[in-house]
Amino acid sequence: MSGHRVIITQRFFHQGAIDYLRQHGCEPHIAPLPTGQADGKLSHDHLCDLLAGAKGWVVGHARVTEALITALPDLEVISRRGVGYDRVDTAAAARHGRVVCIASGGNDASVADHAIAMMLALGRRFRESQRNMAGGDWSILQGHDLYGKTVGIVGLGRIGQSLVKRLSGFDARIFTPAGWCDAGYARAHNIECVEMDTLLAESDYISLHAPLTDETRFLIDEKALRRMKESACLINTARGGLVDDRALLAALKSGQIAGAGLDTFVSEGDPTYADVSKELIALDNVIASPHAAASSVEGLERTNMIAARCVVDVLEGRTPPAECVVADGRTNAPYRAQTT
Template identity: 60%
Template sequence: MSERLPRKVLVTQRFFDAESLVYLRANGCEVELVPLADGQADGDLSEDQLQALLADADAWIVGHAWVTGSLLARLPRLQAIARRGVGYERVDLAAVRASGKVATIAVGGNDASVADHALAMMLALGRRLGDSKARMINGDWTIALGGDLYGKTVGVIGLGRIGRGVVKRLSGFDVRVLACSRTPDWDYGREAGVRFVELDTLLAESDYVTLHMPLNDETRLLIDAAALSRMKPGAMLINTARGGLVDDRALLEALLDGVIAGAGLDVFLSETDGSYRTTTEALLALPNVVATPHSGASTHEGLQRTNLIAAQCVVAVLDGENPPAHCVIADGRRGQGGL
């Protein structure tokens, strides 16, 4: 067997673990980890910066950078683009196919991490953990009464891998679970004790509403002022999916006016639209908002899983083989498929 020539893999994400590095190097890859400044993500890099970094790369393990047609046209050597995550609204799939390249996502790697995060937000909101700590720091040890998750009604919008993970975790809390899905799986519903309902019914009856769907033209701003007005006054909204699913300005007004009782937010519209920055800051200042910096998938274990899946997809493409079909979002190689 002839010795394999080194293939260069560029990683523009933090927290790339040793096991995934070992895997890539054992499969004939030279790996370059791009150093990012504190608070910087690869989505902050300009197209010119990305082109300079990727000029001699055969594969790219990417986080939140925009993968555009104009960028791909400047990178003839690049063969594989592997997202360390599952969302791909920033990837131009048509351009990937037209350029003969392959784009993949890390399906299954962070499902458990995000499902855990959604439950953590429900519990933190219900028991007023953030508000209580802030009061104590200011010397106020008065008990802030919260509420149980036990016995409540939870509405799950989107029943993919993460949504089902949330349902599984909720089984220990003796809750009533409602679900809204484009394609209801009635057998699953019977087995898991989930009642499928229309969106309006879910919003009207749920004490907690948690979002678990992709961002696309159909779901963009799904939770707007009208949807928020249909929720219970004491309800909580959880968004660990995508910022564009919720109209953050309408959410801020709903929280200030008492239309709903609280929100747990891991994602924000300001991540992609700077005009919402002041809205995000106002949301963060509210005592009935629990917030994290798009970190729902970012656990040691979750990132190790997604790193390795991305690495395995890269090696498969560079070896001229097919990555797992459920990870492929675009495949421009002759005779190949893709979503």
């Protein structure tokens, strides 16, 4: 392999991963992105121009459609710096002989840490307290401990399991939906497999770590929010489409639930929800971040290296680790489902 062009449409791609690609005969190029804009906003034509002649692509949130794949005949491997791949047409990639990889195992700790941080910030009312202090009001707002609370985790993939480890230090009672439950893992970690109605009704915090599919879209809708306790908080560090943000906004404004920690929003994929996102972010009982849960320095370095290694493996004729491969058109191997 010599001089294979690899395009990186991501910020914060660290020098170690760039060096790794170069050491293995690749020519990495970091695409210039407009200030404040991720690759998910790039048009089909813009992506075609950036990726012309590329053998490898390290991608963030761009939509990888069949039309795009067809327009890039030289592209052999699409490597996501992340674990979700709902924006990649994996079936089309397999049909066209391409390989699609994810950075499995790279950001589990970072996202789980972020979810815990959101729970603590909401429970102890950090946002409200600092706003009040900035205005000269130093009166104490009573908050709530995470210690001893009931946490419903929807999705026990790598990130969900990392969250379980952290919650053990808070002596939390953990629920997971019975239909999603690995009984052996649950027994080993004192997790209770319950009906979704029970999880919604009894959890103090509900943390979402599920993939976005037709079945999980708007999993948390108006009906689900009505089942939650008024003192409960919802955490979403997975995918925006798991939650009906309009219903969530109404629930938060009416006091139907106590708060929400949101790292991702429906508006990321549907601009008609932009005003809803703005209203959510402005609420005192919302802790928000711009899809940044995985973006710690350490987490990005880990996922950068996994993404780079997957590119090199494919271009050198090898198969990346099984947990990283979601489509492999070289062998017509079926792609598999991946939870976050």
